[in-house]
Amino acid sequence: MVRAKRTRGYEREITERLRGFLAKHKLSFKDETLLKQAFTHSSYVNEHRRHIRKDNERLEFLGDAVLELLVSQYLFKHHPEMSEGDMTKLRAAVVCEPSLVLFAHDLNLGELIFLGRGEEATGGRERPALLADVFEAFIGSLYLDQGIDTVNHLLETVIYPKIDEGAFSHVMDYKSQLQETIQRNNLGTLTYEIVSESGPAHHRVFVSNVLLDNNVVGTGKGRSKKESEQFAAREAIASLKK
Template sequence: MSQSSKNHKKPRTTNQERRRSPRRLTLSNEQRERFDLLQKEIGFMFENKKLLIQAFTHSSYVNEHRIYTFQDNERLEFLGDAVLELAISQFLYKKFKSMSEGDMTKLRASIVCEPSLAKFAQELNFGQLVLLGKGEEITGGRLRPALLADIFESFIGALYLDQGMEAVYEFLTKTIYPKVDEGAFSHMMDFKSQLQELIQRDNLGQIQYVIVQERGPAHNREFVSEVQLNDASLGVGTGRSKKEAEQHAAQQALVKLSQKSPS
């Protein structure tokens, strides 16, 4: 062998250097089983399982295990935020045809805010699957609202990339849209005022609210309100107070009137 060949020999990689170099993410059998169970529970089987796992991989886990930095969920979170906003915007646009741009913006904000997204993630037990570094685990990161909200967004991003927008709509139809239908975010909106404006604008007649039922013990009372248009039932809602029940009834009335109006 020539002297020049000897001089260009590749230096050997030491064990210490191997430990320092980035590695691919690997899961235990138990962790893989958890992700398999999640897919069965939500009704979506990912074609690219790496996307699903990445959605639940926190940066603290990547840093601690010296995994490639692009394998955490931050890029998916960025994408999921935009996808979720579009999906919610379309749903509100189609559902509340008489709602103003300003009111739709406020309602959407209450749905995609951190507390709401964290609650959705908790209901789906997303926190149990998050891959966390030990430090983040010890300080309660698995239950931290900001972390859970980010996980929900990164999951939406992963689902969109793996199966497209229709899958996102289908997933939200099972998880978020029913909550909007039930009036879970009506505290952010004044549906009674919206209904009154619509009735007056179109000269539809007179509306009134009637408490048709009170149920439950005194310390846990529930009221059922019916909003009537020209003495005909237009919507029914329930709530812990009469005002809350009326708001829910008005929300249902708005939906009913929107369905009758031309697209």
């Protein structure tokens, strides 16, 4: 009796958190059972076998595929200068576990998970693999319930801005690519210059030019000098290809 009462209280608490989360992000679900499944870890199902509840593992599978499709579509449409190989590298960086954990943290998904007591006691809400899985499962459930346009709208606030800000540019070393192209074709000498620096201390914006024999061939903007130079090099690569 005591355990059943505790379980009901726990269910109500997490359910209210989920509803608050949806309201905050202006989302809705026609099937609340599907929403709860997305946030149900297998440890919770194992500890409550009398409850008819599925865990989120199948939804993870679907969410992974939806993420790959939408990120691929975004890169294809918004980064026409990228080669197939570059898009593949960048997509892999966006949908890898560390990135998914970052997105889950941004949405505070850890506090919405139905966890078994053992998993809860060992810090499951902060476990990277668990958070990555929950993010994918949520995407899968949102796709099933609301369709791909709603998922895409969410990614416009959670993922796409990070792509454009260069959060994953560490996998795309455009400066090295540009240098190799210049040397291979004996095109001249490359130099970089910081054109401007603006914004408050906690959110600086740098603009860089890359010059080929003192002629500007690319301009880039970023949150650090190195990042702005990377984007300048990316623009230069696209320009040289033309």
